[in-house]
Structure formats: structure tokens, C-alpha cells
Amino acid sequence: MTKAELRKHYRAIRSSLTEQETNRFNEQIISHLLAFSWEDVRYVHCFLPIGRHKEPDMWAFMDIVQERFPNLQMVVSRSNVIDFSMVHYLFSRSLILTENEWGIVEPLDGERVVESLLDVVLVPLLVADDRGNRVGYGKGFYDRFLARCRPDCVKIGISFFEPVELITDVDTLDIPLDKLVTPLSVFDFKAS
Structure with missing residues (x-):
């Protein structure tokens, strides 16, 4: 399927999720993320969820990680x-x-951080494919951003959905994920 077809399909599914389902999915995703090794990580970029689009909620993860790894x-x-x-x-x-x-909830101002400092980026998305290509909202914000990160910066996608087999219209400017975390699984695209 194309990005546009997948975007339409998975936005519809995500919008139909109940509050109980999204709460359970968020807990499962956070559990997977907390199993990662964070001891040697200095800077993690995290997205703030768009509530009206039922994006995965990263607030609890941010609180827990900052408490455990000051x-x-x-x-x-x-x-x-x-x-x-x-x-x-x-x-x-x-x-x-x-x-x-x-x-999107975002800061008005604050202490700036350059992309080259980032060790991990948690990437919001609707769905990814088996190769780590992702479908977001189609504006290209994250592709532009990820292209400016260090090559060793780990790009972890966060989605409520398991990957599809293939996104048929991947662009040369699309930046693939290194990992994908869903409620059911963790996929490591660099291991295969």
C-alpha cells in the first residue's frame, strides 16, 4: 500500500480506539521502552503526543526515565x-x-539543543513496514530532523500497530527507523 492509503487506514483505526485500549497500549509500549538500556544515554528526544489524534502518550515514560536516570x-x-x-x-x-x-504541545522557548547531541530519538508514526520505513502525517518534519542527527543516533518508532509488509512509495529522502516499539513487540531493523 502507499503512504496515503496506509495513513488513511491507520488514522481511522487509531481514531476508533477506546480510552481503555489506548491506555493499555500506552502501558505496554512504556514497559517495552523501560526494558531498554538507558544508563549510557545522555540525550533522548521525545515527542509530545497529539491528544486529539490519539497518539501514543509519552508523558509517563518521560517522568519515569528522568526519575530513574537523573x-x-x-x-x-x-x-x-x-x-x-x-x-x-x-x-x-x-x-x-x-x-x-x-x-501539538510544544515549548515556547527554553535551552536549545542541537541535533548532534541526541543519542536516541523517539519517533511518532502511524505505521511502519518490515524494513523500518514509516508513515507519519506526510509533512516531512521528522525526515528533515533525522537527517540532521548523528549516524549513530538510534531512531525508535512508536506505534500502536504492528508493521505492514511493505510501503510501496518510499522516497529516497525518507529516513528509516532502527527500531519499532508497539504494544505487542519490539522490532530491531538493524539486526536483520
Whole structure:
């Protein structure tokens, strides 16, 4: 299927999930993420969920990881709707957040972080394929962002859905994931 077909299909499925289902899926995803080794990670970029789109909720994960690993720095972004770029900031509970026109909660300002510092990026998406290619919302924010990260930065997709076999219209500018975390499984695309 194409990205557009997959986007339409999985947005419809995700919008039909009940609160109980999304809560259970979020708990399962966080459990998988907490099983990763975070001791040597210094900077983790995390997305703040769009509630109205029922994106996976990363708030609890951010709190738990910061409590267990006080040297780990969480990073969040603000989107630039003009050039589809992202600016990154150190996250703290004192950071002033606001909701943008797409329903994304993002910082107004703060301590900037350059992409080259990031060790791990948690990537929101609708669905991925068996090769780590992903379907997001189609604006290319994350592809532009991930292209600026170090080659050894680990890109972990977060989705409520298991991967599909193939996305038929992958572009040369698409940046594939290294791993995918779903409620049921963890997929390591670099291991195969």
C-alpha cells in the first residue's frame, strides 16, 4: 500500500480506539521502552503526543526515565510551519508549553539543543513496514530532523500497530527507523 492509503487506514483505526485500549497500549509500549538500556544515554528526544489524534502518550515514560536516570536529558521540539523544520529544547516540568495549530504541545522557548547531541530519538508514526520505513502525517518534519542527527543516533518508532509488509512509495529522502516499539513487540531493523 502507499503512504496515503496506509495513513488513511491507520488514522481511522487509531481514531476508533477506546480510552481503555489506548491506555493499555500506552502501558505496554512504556514497559517495552523501560526494558531498554538507558544508563549510557545522555540525550533522548521525545515527542509530545497529539491528544486529539490519539497518539501514543509519552508523558509517563518521560517522568519515569528522568526519575530513574537523573543524568539523562529529555528533549522536545517546536515545529516551524513555514519550512517544516524543528527546534529542540531541554525538557523540564517548568518549561512553558503551548498547543500549536495542529494540536501539538510544544515549548515556547527554553535551552536549545542541537541535533548532534541526541543519542536516541523517539519517533511518532502511524505505521511502519518490515524494513523500518514509516508513515507519519506526510509533512516531512521528522525526515528533515533525522537527517540532521548523528549516524549513530538510534531512531525508535512508536506505534500502536504492528508493521505492514511493505510501503510501496518510499522516497529516497525518507529516513528509516532502527527500531519499532508497539504494544505487542519490539522490532530491531538493524539486526536483520
